[in-house]
Structure formats: structure tokens, C-alpha cells
Amino acid sequence: MITGPAGRLKPWPRGNHNVAVLEDATGTHLIGSKSRCQKKLKWEQTPGSTCGETDSKCMTFCTTRTPPPSTSSQSMEHRSMMQAANHLISRNHQNLPVPFPVNISNYPFAITKGRMDPLAADFCLFKQSFSSCWSSVVHALEALEKLLRDYAVPMAKVSGERLVEFSHGWDSGWRTARPVIGLVSVLENWEEVLGLVSRPGQRFKGEGGIEAAAIHIQSCWRRCVARTAYLRHCRRKWAAGTISMSWLMRSQMRGVRKALQARRLRQLESYRSRAQNLAADWKHIQSSKRTIIHIPSLGYSQSQRLNLREFDTLQNIQINRLCEIRDKNVEVIYVCPRHLGEDILHYYTSLLVRDGATDGADNRTTEASSSVRPFIILTPEAVDYFPTRNMCLSTLLKYSTRTLKRIRHLIQGKQAYIVGGVAHVDDLAVADELGVPILGPEPAIAQLYSTKSGGRRIFKGAEVDVPPGQGDIYTLNKLHEALAEIMTQNLGVQRWLFKVDSEHSGRGTAYCDVCHLSCSSWALQEYRRHSVELRNTKWIQESVLLRYSDEIPEWLTRYARPAKASRYPNWACFLKTFLRQGGVVEAYPPSDSVTCLTVDLLLEPGGERPCTPSARAWAGPVCSAASLGHVSVDLATFLNHDTMEQEVWAIDLDLTYSDQLAMTQMLLMRTGGTLNCHTCCLEVPVREKYCEDQPAATSPVVNRYAVLGSHLFHSNLSMLYHNVFLMMCRAHGIRFNMKRKEGTVFALYDSSERCRIGMITVSEDLQGALVTFARNLSVIHQEISSSKMQEETNFKELTKNIEDVLQTIVQNKLRAVKDKPAA
Structure with a gap:
């Protein structure tokens, strides 16, 4: 703390600033701070008094106005203040602001067109008052003049006091980076000048404006050219990096692809080698202990x-x-x-x-x-x-x-x-x-011949009867041409089927009825006009073929329907998939009563022929030198009204282990029976009532009939755990009798969803097995459903199909009784 005769200076904390309070002899508080041009120091001085030492840490001192002194006392006071100012400047090595004389005003003066009149009275008074610190003020003044000339400011009114504050408010580096706002702030008409300086293009109206504009244009052009070149370089660099990375990835992918191809080729060669060993040892393997890995x-x-x-x-x-x-x-x-x-x-x-x-x-x-x-x-x-x-x-x-x-x-x-x-x-x-x-079989062979078109090629090679049709259709024109040709040759067919090659389980099937074709009746009349020998001649078929070709496109668009709307909502969606994946056009059997059969065969590695269920179903063995294993063949049998003989068409081929075969394994396991392919019967050993301990080998063999369902679906089944479901079935008498080898067996697939099950019913006759199957579906549906619940199920559809079959069986029995001659 520094004290003097006029008062004493003591620190006074205020906020985040170091504030000093100077008390004079009368007790007046004079305040100063470190902040730039914000806090003020009130300095009162009487004639003859001297300024005491001030704290070197004080940064800014601003004066308060006092009444103007007399002329005699003004010079003496001016000298004393200059001494105090020089003393403060010498103490402040950082060019910090200095205290101003208390007996002067803010010293205004004017600058016209960026030029100051050095002989003006107001400027001379200002210069004389601050001659001790003029070396620092003159730089700020020159910078202000240059700013006003550069921007062509016509008139600027300078506040001398603010100019001094500004010149001492910056460190020694301010001259190299003078802020425009700071320079303008020393003006009394700063708002007018700042608006003029901020006007776009104003710089080019002042001193050196043409050169500044040229420099600005050139710099902008150079910047644009340089940036364009830089961006081009960046794009080329990015492109080069992308190309190199793509080439590197492609090379790596090519290497990986070649490695995978070589590995798969080795795996295929190993498969073929093991298949030969399997074929050579097949008889020995079948008669000895073996492990089957089912996948x-x-x-x-x-x-x-x-x-x-x-x-x-x-x-x-x-x-x-x-x-x-x-x-x-x-x-x-x-x-x-x-x-x-x-x-x-x-x-x-x-x-x-x-x-x-x-x-x-x-x-x-x-x-x-x-x-x-x-x-x-x-x-x-x-x-x-x-x-x-x-x-x-x-x-x-x-x-x-x-x-x-x-x-x-x-x-x-x-x-x-x-x-x-x-x-x-x-x-x-x-x-x-x-x-x-x-x-x-090999995966490539299985994928080739498991399609609808591939199956037709296999059947034709084996000389098996197939429906009239054509496969390997990939374009719309070929579809129309093939359909017109086969329809012309088979006028008796009333429905045509369209099958997608790669679909399965009837998902990719559509149909269209000939009755909607306007020229169908005319075509029949044309054929009836000629004899049987002339009907197959080209000149007779030509007119019908042309008429069909004209009407088939519109006929398909209006009347073709997918079999499963859940998979394909309309014909357009089906046709898109049909043409993309390829497909087959086939005739639906020309009969009101069509029976579909599925035959599961095993093509043994030793080359043994599979047993066939019916001699009329085959004209040759269904086997291929490149295929072995389990094969599933779908057949359609119907009565031909022209010849009144039963015909069998092979309609589908799957080179796989079928779901029906898996259910058949369960049936044989549970009943302990065997399938006799020659008599087409399920032979089951049954223990007699009076001999419970009789071995199965010596038990009498009876025939049983079974109904298998592997895809039973009901969304409400998920509400019951499996043990609860089985208890419910036992309560309704749905169970299997091991002694009589009759009843119901369930197949369970999963423990979480529980919406799908399989069911087998076994009875003494086919009608009893069908009735039991339908009754079980009805009981289960009633137990797990209510009128307020909405469920997804195929129980109702299956029940209706079984009722139709039962009705057909009853009609056949009645017809047989009527046709039986009286004794």
C-alpha cells in the first residue's frame, strides 16, 4: 500500500477485479481497477497538491471533470500533472494507461477526409496536453487516419480522451493487429462511421481502392484456382485410393474365391470317393452295426x-x-x-x-x-x-x-x-x-433335377407318363406360344397349371380354367367336324393355334389365379417370379376325381432297383447313375373317360428325405409293423388276449390302416404346454393302445412356439382311421378355441377334405353293394 500527502491508497476487492480506493484528506473515495477502459479512478486535486505514488498494478485511470482553474494556476497544475504522468509511464513497463489531468475536457477534434489539420486549435490543445505520452498516441492517430482514408470517411469527430485510453490500453503488439472496432470506438460519431466502414465495397472507394480491388480480385481468383486444383487433387487422390483399395479387395476376393473353389472341388472329389466306397460296402453295412447321422x-x-x-x-x-x-x-x-x-x-x-x-x-x-x-x-x-x-x-x-x-x-x-x-x-x-x-446326390445334381422342369426331364428319360406340358419357360412369349401349342393338342383338358421351378409344397402354383376362353367351344366344334385321323394334321390345328395365340394373353391376365394367395396375391406377382426363376406349364388331369399319391424310394448305392408299388405306375425304373439316396415321387391317378382305364401321371420329383417318410418311420416304430410293397398293406403283429407274454415274433399279423399328418398348424396350441396338451388328449380318449396297435400318436417339434404338431391315427380299416383323425382335429379345436378368439389353423380345411374322402368311400361301398350279384 502507498500513501501520500493528499491521501492514501488501499486495496479493495470487488468481484474478479483488483480495485484500489484512494482516500483524500476530506475522506472522498477514489476508485480504480485493472480492467480495460471500464473502471474509473476519481482524482480530485487542489492547487499546490502533488500526486502521490500509485500502485503499479493499476491499469486504467479515467478522470472526472472539475471546474476550470484560473490561467495562473493552470500552468502550475499542468506541470505537476505531467510530472505525475511521466512518473506513472516510467513505472508502467507494459505501456499501460496513465492518469489524465483532472482539469481538462475530452479534447475533441475533427478529421476531414482522413486528413487531420495539425494547426487546428482543438488538435494543438490536445497535443499539448498529452505531449508526455504523444509517442504512443501518434501511432493510434496515424492508424485512425489511414482507416478513414482507406474507407473514404468524409468527417470523423475524435474524442481525445478515448484516443489516449485506446493507445495505452493495448500491449506493444497492438500495432501489428489493430482492431477496426477499437479504432472506431474513439470517435464520437462512431455509429455513422462504423456503418460506412461496414458497407460492402466501401474499401475500394478510398485511398488505394483500385489497387485494393485489383489485389482482392487477384487473390480471389488465385484462391479459386488454387482451391479448384486442390479439390481436383483431392478427388484424384481419393479416386486413386479407392481404385487401389478396390483392386486390393478384388485381388483378395479373387484369391479367396479360388481357394474356396479349390476347397469345394476337393470336397466334391472326397464325396465321390467315399460314395464309391459306400456303394462297394453297402450290403455289408446294411447287415452290420452302423451309425446314421441325420441332418x-x-x-x-x-x-x-x-x-x-x-x-x-x-x-x-x-x-x-x-x-x-x-x-x-x-x-x-x-x-x-x-x-x-x-x-x-x-x-x-x-x-x-x-x-x-x-x-x-x-x-x-x-x-x-x-x-x-x-x-x-x-x-x-x-x-x-x-x-x-x-x-x-x-x-x-x-x-x-x-x-x-x-x-x-x-x-x-x-x-x-x-x-x-x-x-x-x-x-x-x-x-x-x-x-x-x-x-x-451331389448338391448340383439335386438342385438341377429337384426343379419342376428337371423332374420332367427325369420322368421322360425313364419313360414315365407325365402330364401334357412344357418346361424351362423363362419368357412371356415362350409361355404364350407353348400354352397355345399344347392347348391345341389337348382340347379335352379343362384346367392348366403353372408351376415355378424352385418352389415346393404347392407354394408356387397357379391355374387357369379353359371355360373362360371364348374360342374353346369353337375349337371343339372344329375338331368334331373332322375324323380322328385328320384332327392331328397341321392344317387342321393351324387355325385353332392362331385363335388360341390371339386370346391367351388376355385370358391369362383376367382369369389366371395363384393357388395360394398368401404367397402370391395376384397373377402379376406370380408371373414375375415365374419368368425370373423359370417354370412349367402342365395339364390338370381331365377328371372330376383325382387322387394324389406320394411314393418314397431309396436308390441304394449298390445299384439295386427300388421296389415299385404298382406295375402300371412305371414303364421303367426311376434311377439315375448320378443320383442316389432317398427320392420322393408325387403321382396323380385318375380315370380316363375315353378309355375307361386308370392312368397315372408323375407330377413331381424331390431328391430328398420326405416328411411323409419320417412320419412313416414313427408309424412303424410305434406299431412294430412292416410295409408290404407287394400287397400294399401295413402288417402289424398283435398279441392275443389270452397270451400277454407271447413274443412279437410268434404273434399273429393283422392289417392296419393309418392316416398321417405332419403339418398340423393351430396358433392356439401355443397356449398349452406339451404335457398339458397330452393330458387333455388322454382325457378325451385320444391315445395309442399298444396291445391292439390302434389309436393316435403325436409328433412334437418345438418347445417354444408349439403351434405345429404331427399326428398319426391307426385303425382296422381306412374309414376308421379317417374318422379318428377328423374327430381328433375337431376335439382339439374345440378345446383350445372359442367364439371370441381369432386363430390361424388348417384344422378346418383338413377336416373338410377328410369328410369328402369319407363320403366318397361310402358312395363306393354303396355302389359295390348294388353291383354285387344276388346269391
Whole structure:
């Protein structure tokens, strides 16, 4: 703290500023601070008094006005103030503001057109008053003049006091970066000047404006050129980086693709080599102990798999492959596409007892009890990694190293082979990883001949009767031409079917009735006018063909309908898929009563011919040198009204293990019976009532009839757990009698959704089996449904179909009784 005769200076904290209070002899408080040009120091001085020392930390001192002194005292006071100012300037090494004389005004003066009159009285008074600090003020004044000249300001009124404050309010570096706002703030008419300075283009009206404009234009042009060149360089650099990265990725992809192709080629060669060994040892394998690895994979294309709901449940519908353990030489490793609950494991544990004599079993897991029963259920760990990808089971198993290691351990030292589902390229990878053969065709062959067009080629090569039609249609013109040609040659067909090559289960089928075609009746009249020999001549068919070609496009657009509207809402959507994937045009059997049959065959690796259910169904064996394994053939049989003989058409071919075959395995396991292909009967051994302990080998054999349904769907089934559902069925008498080998058996697929089940009913005659099946559907539907609930189900449709079949059976029996001659 510094004190003097006029007063004392003491620190006084105020906010974030260091404030000093100077008390004079009369007790007046004088205030100063460190902030720039904001806080003021009130300085009162009487004649003859001297200014004491001030704190060197004070940054700004602004004066207060006092009445003007007399002329005699003004010079003396001026000298004393100059001494005090010089003393403060010498103390302030940072060019900080200095205190002003208290007996002067703000010293205004004018600058006209950027030029100051050095002889003006107001300017001379200002210069004389601040001569001690003029060296710092003159730089600010010169900068202000240059600013006013550059912007052609006509008149500026300067406040001398503000100019001094501004010149001492900046450090030594202010001259190199003078703010325009700071310079304008020293003017009394600063608003007018600032508006003029801020006007666009004003700089080019002042001193050196032409040069400034030229420089500005050149700089803008150079900047534009430089930026354009820079952006071009950046684009080229980005393009070069993108091209190099793309080339690098393409090279890597090419290398990976070649490696994958080489690996798949090795896997295919290994498959063929193991298939030859399997064919050579097939008879020995069939008669000895063996392990069958069942992988019910649906290796459809990605687009097909993504469009299927509950894809994992659809793959698990063939869980009844476990029933192949009815052969005592067979052990089954079943790869399950989803995790099964304890309820399903317990159900199949009790169901798959070899002798079928007990209804219960312990609730141990499948792997823990593998020593008790010859089947193991394994779920790949990749199921948890790809829950929403709808990947086929072979692909999931390929990426499940722990499950593959477990299977290798289980089949070590045993004869084993794989039975897959719909063939996929990853089947070869799994077989190569396990080192076992596959009982099935190559994936490429399966994909080629499992289509509708491929099946027709197989049937024609085997000289099997097929519906009139044409396959491999990919364009609309070819569709119209093929349809017109085959319709001309088959006028008796009243409905034509359109089938997408890669679809399955009737999903990709559409139809169109000939009755909507206006020229159909005219075509029939034309044919009836000529004899049978002339009808097949080209000149007779030419007129009908031309008439059909004209009307078919509009006929299809107006009257063609997809069979399943849930898959294809209209003909346009169906036609788009049909032409993209290819398809077949076929005739619907020309009869009111058509029966569809499915025949499951096994093309053995040893080259044995499969047994055929009917000699009239085949003109030759259905086998191919490039195909082996399980084959499913769909047949349509009907009565030809022209010849009054039964005809059989082969309408579809699937090179896969069918759902019907899996249900048949369950039927044979539960009944202990066998299928006699020669008599087309299910022969079941039944114990007599008086001999409960009679062995099955010596039991009398009776015929049984069964109805199988593998795709029963009801959305309300999810409300019941499986044990509750089975208890409900037992309460209504829906169960299987092991002694009589009659009743109902259920197939359970999943523990979470529980919307799909399978059902088998067995009875002494076909009518009884159908009645039992329909009754079970009705009872289950009534128990789990109500009038207020909306459900999705196929129970009603199946029940109606069964009622139609029962009505046909009754009519046939009545007709047989009427036709029977009297005794």
C-alpha cells in the first residue's frame, strides 16, 4: 500500500477485479481497477497538491471533470500533472494507461477526409496536453487516419480522451493487429462511421481502392484456382485410393474365391470317393452295426429361406427320423436345428423304447443316457449365433466346431454315413470334416433335377407318363406360344397349371380354367367336324393355334389365379417370379376325381432297383447313375373317360428325405409293423388276449390302416404346454393302445412356439382311421378355441377334405353293394 500527502491508497476487492480506493484528506473515495477502459479512478486535486505514488498494478485511470482553474494556476497544475504522468509511464513497463489531468475536457477534434489539420486549435490543445505520452498516441492517430482514408470517411469527430485510453490500453503488439472496432470506438460519431466502414465495397472507394480491388480480385481468383486444383487433387487422390483399395479387395476376393473353389472341388472329389466306397460296402453295412447321422437340412436358396416362417421348426419336422432305431443294428445321431425342451426329450425317450412296452422313462438328457438308448440329439452351437438368418442346418453345423468334434468322437471306429435333407453345398463340407460318406446326390445334381422342369426331364428319360406340358419357360412369349401349342393338342383338358421351378409344397402354383376362353367351344366344334385321323394334321390345328395365340394373353391376365394367395396375391406377382426363376406349364388331369399319391424310394448305392408299388405306375425304373439316396415321387391317378382305364401321371420329383417318410418311420416304430410293397398293406403283429407274454415274433399279423399328418398348424396350441396338451388328449380318449396297435400318436417339434404338431391315427380299416383323425382335429379345436378368439389353423380345411374322402368311400361301398350279384 502507498500513501501520500493528499491521501492514501488501499486495496479493495470487488468481484474478479483488483480495485484500489484512494482516500483524500476530506475522506472522498477514489476508485480504480485493472480492467480495460471500464473502471474509473476519481482524482480530485487542489492547487499546490502533488500526486502521490500509485500502485503499479493499476491499469486504467479515467478522470472526472472539475471546474476550470484560473490561467495562473493552470500552468502550475499542468506541470505537476505531467510530472505525475511521466512518473506513472516510467513505472508502467507494459505501456499501460496513465492518469489524465483532472482539469481538462475530452479534447475533441475533427478529421476531414482522413486528413487531420495539425494547426487546428482543438488538435494543438490536445497535443499539448498529452505531449508526455504523444509517442504512443501518434501511432493510434496515424492508424485512425489511414482507416478513414482507406474507407473514404468524409468527417470523423475524435474524442481525445478515448484516443489516449485506446493507445495505452493495448500491449506493444497492438500495432501489428489493430482492431477496426477499437479504432472506431474513439470517435464520437462512431455509429455513422462504423456503418460506412461496414458497407460492402466501401474499401475500394478510398485511398488505394483500385489497387485494393485489383489485389482482392487477384487473390480471389488465385484462391479459386488454387482451391479448384486442390479439390481436383483431392478427388484424384481419393479416386486413386479407392481404385487401389478396390483392386486390393478384388485381388483378395479373387484369391479367396479360388481357394474356396479349390476347397469345394476337393470336397466334391472326397464325396465321390467315399460314395464309391459306400456303394462297394453297402450290403455289408446294411447287415452290420452302423451309425446314421441325420441332418434334416433344408438347403433352399437364400430368398426361399428368408420367405419361410419358423424355418427352424420346418427343419425339425423330420425329428421322427429317430425312429430308425427300430433296426437293432442302427444307432442314430440326430442334429437338431433348435434347442429342445425337457418335455420333448422326455416324450421321445418314452416313445422310442425298442419294445414299445412301457409308457415312461427317466428324464435324463439324451447325451447322458446314450448308453441306455441308441440315439443322441445334438444342437449346433451356431444356432445361438445366427438366430434370425434362416440358415440351413448344414451351414449351422459347418460353423459349429464343438458339435463337429462331438460327432467325430461318437463315430470313432464305427461305420457311419450321413442322411441329409435338401442337398446343399455345405453338406459336402460337413461330410469332409467328419470323414464320412453321404447317402444322397451331389448338391448340383439335386438342385438341377429337384426343379419342376428337371423332374420332367427325369420322368421322360425313364419313360414315365407325365402330364401334357412344357418346361424351362423363362419368357412371356415362350409361355404364350407353348400354352397355345399344347392347348391345341389337348382340347379335352379343362384346367392348366403353372408351376415355378424352385418352389415346393404347392407354394408356387397357379391355374387357369379353359371355360373362360371364348374360342374353346369353337375349337371343339372344329375338331368334331373332322375324323380322328385328320384332327392331328397341321392344317387342321393351324387355325385353332392362331385363335388360341390371339386370346391367351388376355385370358391369362383376367382369369389366371395363384393357388395360394398368401404367397402370391395376384397373377402379376406370380408371373414375375415365374419368368425370373423359370417354370412349367402342365395339364390338370381331365377328371372330376383325382387322387394324389406320394411314393418314397431309396436308390441304394449298390445299384439295386427300388421296389415299385404298382406295375402300371412305371414303364421303367426311376434311377439315375448320378443320383442316389432317398427320392420322393408325387403321382396323380385318375380315370380316363375315353378309355375307361386308370392312368397315372408323375407330377413331381424331390431328391430328398420326405416328411411323409419320417412320419412313416414313427408309424412303424410305434406299431412294430412292416410295409408290404407287394400287397400294399401295413402288417402289424398283435398279441392275443389270452397270451400277454407271447413274443412279437410268434404273434399273429393283422392289417392296419393309418392316416398321417405332419403339418398340423393351430396358433392356439401355443397356449398349452406339451404335457398339458397330452393330458387333455388322454382325457378325451385320444391315445395309442399298444396291445391292439390302434389309436393316435403325436409328433412334437418345438418347445417354444408349439403351434405345429404331427399326428398319426391307426385303425382296422381306412374309414376308421379317417374318422379318428377328423374327430381328433375337431376335439382339439374345440378345446383350445372359442367364439371370441381369432386363430390361424388348417384344422378346418383338413377336416373338410377328410369328410369328402369319407363320403366318397361310402358312395363306393354303396355302389359295390348294388353291383354285387344276388346269391
